[in-house]
Each structure stands twice: as structure tokens, then as C-alpha cells.
Amino acid sequence: MVRLACPSMLILLLSIEGTNMHKLLTDQPGATMVLLGNEAITRGAIEAGVAVATTYPGTPSSEISLNFFQISQESSLYFEYSTNEKVALEVAAATANSGVRSMCVMKHVGLNVAADALMTLAYVGVKGGLVIITADDPFMFSSQNEQDNRYYGKLSGLPILEPSSVEEAKNMIPYAFELSESLQEPVIFRTTTRINHSTAPVTLGAIRDRVCKGDFTKDPFNYVTVPAVSRKLHVKLLANLDKAAELSETSPYNFVSGSGVWGIVCNGVSFAYLCDALRDLGIQDKVKLLRIGFSHPMPSKLIKGFLGSCEKVLVVEEGEPYMEEAVKAFAQEAGLTLPINGKSKDLFSRLYEFNPRLVRQVVAAYFGVPCKVEPMVDLSNVPEIPQRPPNLCAGCSHRATFYEVKKAADGLSTIYPTDIGCYTLGFLPPLSMGDFLICMGSSAGTSCGFSKVTDKKVVSFIGDSTFFHSGIPGLVNAVFNKHNFTLVILDNGITAMTGHQPNPGVDMGLMNLQGYGQISIEAVVRALGVPHIAIIQPYKVKKSIETLREAFNFKGVSVVIAQEMCTLYAKGFKKTKSRSYYISDKCRNHRDCISQLACPAFFLDAEKVKIDPVICSGCAVCAQVCPENAILPIKA
Amino acid sequence: MSDITRLIIVAVGGQGNLLSSSVLGEAALLAGIPLRMSEIHGMAQRGGVVESALVFGNAQSTIISDGEADVLLGFEPSETLRALNKCNARTVVITNLSPLPPFTVAIGKGVYPDIAELQQIIRAKTARLIALNAVDLAKTAGNVLSVNMVLLGALIQTGILPVTADHVKQAIRTKTKAAFVDINIRAFDLGFETASRQ
Numbered sequence A: 001m002v003r004l005a006c007p008s009m010l011i012l013l014l015s016i017e018g019t020n021m022h023k024l025l026t027d028q029p030g031a032t033m034v035l036l037g038n039e040a041i042t043r044g045a046i047e048a049g050v051a052v053a054t055t056y057p058g059t060p061s062s063e064i065s066l067n068f069f070q071i072s073q074e075s076s077l078y079f080e081y082s083t084n085e086k087v088a089l090e091v092a093a094a095t096a097n098s099g100v101r102s103m104c105v106m107k108h109v110g111l112n113v114a115a116d117a118l119m120t121l122a123y124v125g126v127k128g129g130l131v132i133i134t135a136d137d138p139f140m141f142s143s144q145n146e147q148d149n150r151y152y153g154k155l156s157g158l159p160i161l162e163p164s165s166v167e168e169a170k171n172m173i174p175y176a177f178e179l180s181e182s183l184q185e186p187v188i189f190r191t192t193t194r195i196n197h198s199t200a201p202v203t204l205g206a207i208r209d210r211v212c213k214g215d216f217t218k219d220p221f222n223y224v225t226v227p228a229v230s231r232k233l234h235v236k237l238l239a240n241l242d243k244a245a246e247l248s249e250t251s252p253y254n255f256v257s258g259s260g261v262w263g264i265v266c267n268g269v270s271f272a273y274l275c276d277a278l279r280d281l282g283i284q285d286k287v288k289l290l291r292i293g294f295s296h297p298m299p300s301k302l303i304k305g306f307l308g309s310c311e312k313v314l315v316v317e318e319g320e321p322y323m324e325e326a327v328k329a330f331a332q333e334a335g336l337t338l339p340i341n342g343k344s345k346d347l348f349s350r351l352y353e354f355n356p357r358l359v360r361q362v363v364a365a366y367f368g369v370p371c372k373v374e375p376m377v378d379l380s381n382v383p384e385i386p387q388r389p390p391n392l393c394a395g396c397s398h399r400a401t402f403y404e405v406k407k408a409a410d411g412l413s414t415i416y417p418t419d420i421g422c423y424t425l426g427f428l429p430p431l432s433m434g435d436f437l438i439c440m441g442s443s444a445g446t447s448c449g450f451s452k453v454t455d456k457k458v459v460s461f462i463g464d465s466t467f468f469h470s471g472i473p474g475l476v477n478a479v480f481n482k483h484n485f486t487l488v489i490l491d492n493g494i495t496a497m498t499g500h501q502p503n504p505g506v507d508m509g510l511m512n513l514q515g516y517g518q519i520s521i522e523a524v525v526r527a528l529g530v531p532h533i534a535i536i537q538p539y540k541v542k543k544s545i546e547t548l549r550e551a552f553n554f555k556g557v558s559v560v561i562a563q564e565m566c567t568l569y570a571k572g573f574k575k576t577k578s579r580s581y582y583i584s585d586k587c588r589n590h591r592d593c594i595s596q597l598a599c600p601a602f603f604l605d606a607e608k609v610k611i612d613p614v615i616c617s618g619c620a621v622c623a624q625v626c627p628e629n630a631i632l633p634i635k636a
Numbered sequence B: 001m002s003d004i005t006r007l008i009i010v011a012v013g014g015q016g017n018l019l020s021s022s023v024l025g026e027a028a029l030l031a032g033i034p035l036r037m038s039e040i041h042g043m044a045q046r047g048g049v050v051e052s053a054l055v056f057g058n059a060q061s062t063i064i065s066d067g068e069a070d071v072l073l074g075f076e077p078s079e080t081l082r083a084l085n086k087c088n089a090r091t092v093v094i095t096n097l098s099p100l101p102p103f104t105v106a107i108g109k110g111v112y113p114d115i116a117e118l119q120q121i122i123r124a125k126t127a128r129l130i131a132l133n134a135v136d137l138a139k140t141a142g143n144v145l146s147v148n149m150v151l152l153g154a155l156i157q158t159g160i161l162p163v164t165a166d167h168v169k170q171a172i173r174t175k176t177k178a179a180f181v182d183i184n185i186r187a188f189d190l191g192f193e194t195a196s197r198q
Helices: A009-016 A037-047 A062-073 A085-096 A108-124 A151-156 A166-183 A227-250 A270-281 A300-308 A322-333 A356-367 A397-408 A422-427 A442-453 A464-480 A521-527 A541-553 A567-571 A592-597 A621-625 B017-031 B077-086 B115-125 B134-141 B144-157 B165-175 B178-196
Strands: A032-036 A052-055 A078-081 A102-107 A130-136 A187-192 A198-203 A254-258 A262-266 A287-292 A294-296 A312-316 A457-463 A485-491 A532-536 A557-563 A581-583 A602-605 A608-611 A631-633 B005-012 B035-039 B049-056 B071-074 B092-096 B128-132
Touching (some): A052 A062, A078 A085, A130 A166, A166 A227, A227 A294, A270 A287, A270 A356, A287 A300, A300 A322, A397 A422, A397 A541, A464 A485, A464 A557, A485 A521, A521 A532, A541 A621, A621 A631, B005 B017, B017 B035, B049 B077, B077 B115, B115 B128, B134 B144, B134 B178, B144 B165
Parallel strands (some): A052 A102, A102 A130, A485 A557, B005 B071, B071 B092, B092 B128
Antiparallel strands (some): A198 B035, B005 B049
């Protein structure tokens, strides 16, 4: 089975019909399987007998959920794509408090959305184990920031576990559930992209029986968090923190390897880079490595003992100086004054990710050992290579909508708040339709602010999944506080950017899945009392421009819903491909098509624009844009 | 570092880079060689660049730093050039010669490098360059989509990876669609043979 880079749910669902059992359900303890980090985590959950899994899709966590989704089709596991991460955590909080082992999966910024639930769930605790996966993203490969979610451990008081490898990621999950049940608290399991999206051989373990049904015992004075109740629950949380600290001291996931008076404290993937660096530098007998895998609470006794036997210590951690600050405090408590360094101009940055060469060089410089440096290739005479940024697919309806908004707004001074999804790519030239973005749903909320204090026409963009996730409160705010802007809801019938997952507006029947409701975005918008609502079909260019112009002229909140199924998703359903288009001799080389649409199906051949019929999806938007009507369908 | 072999594969989304990595992963398992890989996903469907790092041997790192690739395999010539930062003077480079210009070229925001000059530059800075028109070879094999298998053939011909052609062919049989296995093997052989003549 081909694993796609952005795995399309539909394609994978179609391919599992009539095939064998899901590979992650293989009941062969001791067998070896080459797995992606995310697959290893899912497998770990299966081995731990997880019965409920909830999520909102987010890279780099998305494959965990995809595998749970597939497994839920053929086993008693309950899995759902929840509306957003807060709801996902609330669902799991309830199932775990009913005694059922549950897992909640999200990317790092998703934990911000779930944080309201998380912080007080920490007080309340759980009965069945609950493991919360936060997939952090140093270097922001596919995220709007690179926040270091280890701080959620400090903030919430909950334990944090961090694997250093794909295999460890699997093995740690059953441990995480045991820990959760022993403390009766959720446990945060923190990964980074290089764990989630690395592949390595993994040895399978035994699969624990799944217990799917639980029970909830009334205990309101431990569950309803009014102040009087919370005051005593906080005492319990702190007592648990002490218990967790004891467990952290003796956890197999905090360990020392090597020997010598030079010490290195590390976590996550840095451990892997350090193993290689120490070997490459030939200093394995000079350096003691303390690998922290149970990083909240930090094992203070273990660390103090480690520091006491070192002359000099380097802390190697991507992101923030989370461990460095703790290690320095422990040194002070133990009366130790040895040099301890981590983040500084000469050592490690707080920015981005590490790599083996960087770690090797910093370690060598810090401990004053020689480091053979292979000179890199001189790139000074390499010609400039054209950028290859990701682009909206050929036939993407968002391209059409952006073009139409631009035309409809001609003459107006505009602000385009945008949101998170495939359409975010529309902010790049030549479309340049996107001016402000901070988080999921921010399009709606920020539109209120921009339109209140400026005289510019505010037109904002939000997708269907993002609308359900967190766009609705912003729109409610606009109606209630009588703001003045146009919200364009880009409804392509699927959560596309993260790999075609369902959301509450999706027609699940198209995927042959039963037992789902479906919420009409139009009905929601009408129910909110938005005073001006219109629907457009983005492939009909002229009509769409007219409808948008009317909405822009309306004084007050207007919503335009652009309805067209995601072209990539739609390909999975079509029996035959739509006719491709070609550029005929009528072309006068105005280049409107390529300069205003920049569809990836266009290419230049001897200075003339041509269309690649294999890539062209037949949306015909360019045909409507061409002033010479030179773009025509290829006759059968 | 000598018992470790570091391979970088760069491609444009949709060219079958990930399937090649998965075939090599299977081949390594068959050969009993430890292998760790990492990929940057996410932009593949949208015509962006996909880069995979494959580390053969007893290393723990799953990524490869600049200047540390032993082999660079490029599915697209401008992407091969762009990935030169991963190379050093001892790196062997294999590249497809069939260009896929990014849309930035089409809208006049960039000039696609001259293919002959590109090859000269790469040859001058690295140990060896194998350049082949993998699209033509794939068509000869029977399917233009077997470009990835052609390039795998060329890659294995260099003898740098600790897996043999037999291991890879066995992996092709288990990891690729049954209907395409014969074409894929043919494509592999054509790539292997073409590389041997360079």
C-alpha cells in the first residue's frame, strides 16, 4: 500500500476494502516492522489497550489519527475526529473518568485550544489512563509557531514523557498509561516532527485486551470544580506532583550512559545526535550522558547526583532552556558551582531544530576537543534557483474564489484577514490574498477589530473545518456587536490541508461511512442571523464576482459561502476525468491567465503559455479569464 | 563515520520519492542492515519539494546535516542543484535530467537553470555525477510513473549503499503494486544499466 505524503483518507479507505487486517493490529509479539514514528505511537496505544481516541487533525500528528480511524473501522476501538482540540480533550476526559483508557492527539498549538480543559482536568484527574499526545514542530515545518510544549507540564502540574526515537515512542506509550493510572492523572506525551516523521524498525509487543465500556460513579465534590472543591483538588495535584517526582527519579526513561567528568543533559532527538557525535569525536569515555525522557517533574536527586560527579555540563535541548533552568536551580540547591551551559550565542539557539553536525561542533568546542570538519560545497557560483513553494492544486476552487474576490474588490482599499488551511497558500503572489493570520479562527475575530478602527474594506477567508473549529464564535461576535465586513467561507467539503479528514460539514456517505450527522454551514450562518448571505459556485467566474461585489457593498456583516468540492478529493470519486483545456491560436500572449491565476497546469514553451493536459483538471476558470477566449476544451 | 552511509533523496511532490524510500527500507531489512529514515511531508500534494534522509548503518540520527551526504539522488534537476548544500567533495550525485519547472518560472519570478551548466557545476563540486533522462527510460520500461524505479537502479549501480540489486528487486516485488512489478523491475534494470555506462 502506497503511503502518500499527505495521506488521503479516501484513497486509503478504498484500498483497505477487501485487504487483510490493519498492520498495526498484528498480533505477533517479537516481530519486527518498519514503522513511521506516528505508526509506532498508534501501535503503542494498541498494545496498551486504548479503547477511545480523539483528535483534531494537525501536522505532524495526523498519521496517528489516520491509523486510529482505519483501525476503528475493523475493531472495537472508538475513534472520532472532534470539532476542535478542546472538544477532543473533553470527550477523552469523560471517557477516562468513566474508567476507559483514552488517548487525545493534537499538534502543539492544538494544546493551546485544549488548555482550558487541560488545566482543570489536571485538578480533577482520571480513572482510566489518559495520554495526551502533543506533536511539537521545531522549525515550524507546518505550523504557525514553534512553541515548546514542555512548559505545559510546569503550567498544569502534569507529567511529561518524551521519546528519543521511533522505537522508544512505541515502548513509552504503555508506560504512559500505567503512569497515568498510578497517579490517576492525564499524562502528556511530547514528540517533535523528527520523531513523528522518522521511520525505523520497531519490535512489536503483546496487545492488551481492550475494555470499551466503563461506568461513571457520582462524586460531585471531586468533580464539579467550584472554588471550594478546587481548593482541595489543588492540594491533591501537588501531592501527585510529589509522587510523580519520585517516579521520575527511578524511571527507566531517565538514564545515564557513558563515563567521564564531562556531562551532557539531553532529551528527545538530541540524544540521537549526541550518541553519534560522541562516537564521531571519540570521546565516549570522557562524557557522561544524562538522557531525560520523563521531563516533568525533572528528577532532581538524579540530576544533583549527576552534576556532583561532573566538572562541566552542557545541556542539549531544542527549543527553550526548559531543562537548563531546572538543572541550574538544582545545582544551586546542591551547593554546586560547576559551569552549566545550554542556550547562548556560542552554543545552542532557541530557534529551530538541531542537526548532527551542529551538535558535534558545539560539543567539541565546549569541551575543547578536536572536531574534523569536512568542508561543505562552495555554493557561491551556483546560479539562483527558482523557488518551488507549495501552490494550490490545479483546479483548486480557492484559486477561483481569490481571483473573484480580487476582481470584486477592484477600486477598494482592502484588508484580507485569512485563516489556516490550504487557502492560506493564497497569500503568496500572484494571488496575494491574505494579510493577517495568527491562529485557527482568527480570520473572523480579527475582522471585527480591523473593520472597527480602519476605513478599509475587510474581506476575510475561512475554510469549512476551521469554521467549525473556531470560526463560529468570531462570527457570532460580529453579528452581536454589529461589525462590518465580509466573511468568505471556503467550503470544499473536506479538511484538505492535513490530508482529507472529515469535519462536521462533510458528507460521510460519499466515503461509504454510516452513523454520522452532517451540519450545513449555510444553516448555521442563517441561524446566527447574519443579515446578508450569499452562495457562490467559484467555477462560475462572472456570477461569483457580481455576488461578491453585492456582499462587499452591504453595510454590516455579510457572509459569502463558496461551495465546490476540493478538486483533489473529488478525483477519488470521479469515474472519468473532466476534459482538459488547451490554449488555441487565438492567444495574443496577454499572460492574464498565468500572471493572475498561476495555476500549476500552465507552463511556458518558447515564450508561449501552454497547459499540461495531464495536470489540468478542467475547471475552466482560466478560460473565463482569458480576454481573447483563446482557452478551449480539448475535443474528445 | 565510515560504517554509515548517508543518502539524501530530493523530489517534487508526486514523483514517487516516498515509495523509493519505502523500497530501500524493505531492502535494508532484507539485507539485515539497520536503517533510519526521515521525511518532510506536508507539501507534497501541492507541488512542493519532498526531501528524504536515509541513514544506513549504526547511526542514531535520522537526519543528515549539510555537507554530510554520501549520496544525493535527485528526481528533478533543479532540486538536485538546490540540494548541493547537503554534499561535500566526496559525494556521488545521481540526477534525473527531465525538468519540472516550478510555477514561479511560469509567472516570471525565476529563471530555470541551464541543464548543461547545472551538470558542470555539480560535477565540479562533487566526486561523480550520473545524469540520466529517467522519464525516457521509464517510458521505455512501460510506464512514465516508474521514474523512481529507474533512479533506484542508477543509485544501486554506484555500489555505495550496503544493499544489493537483488535485495532491492525483492523489495520492489513486495512493496509495489503487483500489476506494476514487471515494469518496475524493467525500469530498475534500465537505470542500473545506464548508470554503468557513465
